[in-house]
Amino acid sequence: MTYVARLTDFHRLTAPALRTSKADAARSPSFLARLFDAIFESRERQADREAEAYLARTGHRFTDSIERELNERLFNGGWNARR
Secondary structure (H helix, E strand, O other): OOOOOOHHHOOOOOHHHHOOOHHHHHOOOOHHHHHHHHHHHHHHHHHHHHHHHHHHHOOOOOOHHHHHHHHHHHHHOOOOOOO
16 A cells, blocks of 8 residues: 655745744753763763773873773673673
8 A cells, every 4th residue: 555645745944933032042051961961071081081090000101902901891891701
């Protein structure tokens, strides 16, 4: 069975529909968005501190193997599923 779309199935994007009102632009982010941003920024700062401490322990050398170890440590907490 086939279906042929009618003209009423499509809605045209008109200029008023595309414009956002000043009230929408001035609205602050929702509580959940602000909470998520705060958690994300906190985790990012924590990861930066851990990476900085790890590099300090390795003599501030940033080689490929140290980068790999650092990524493993930050992304999966040093946990290895193959063990």
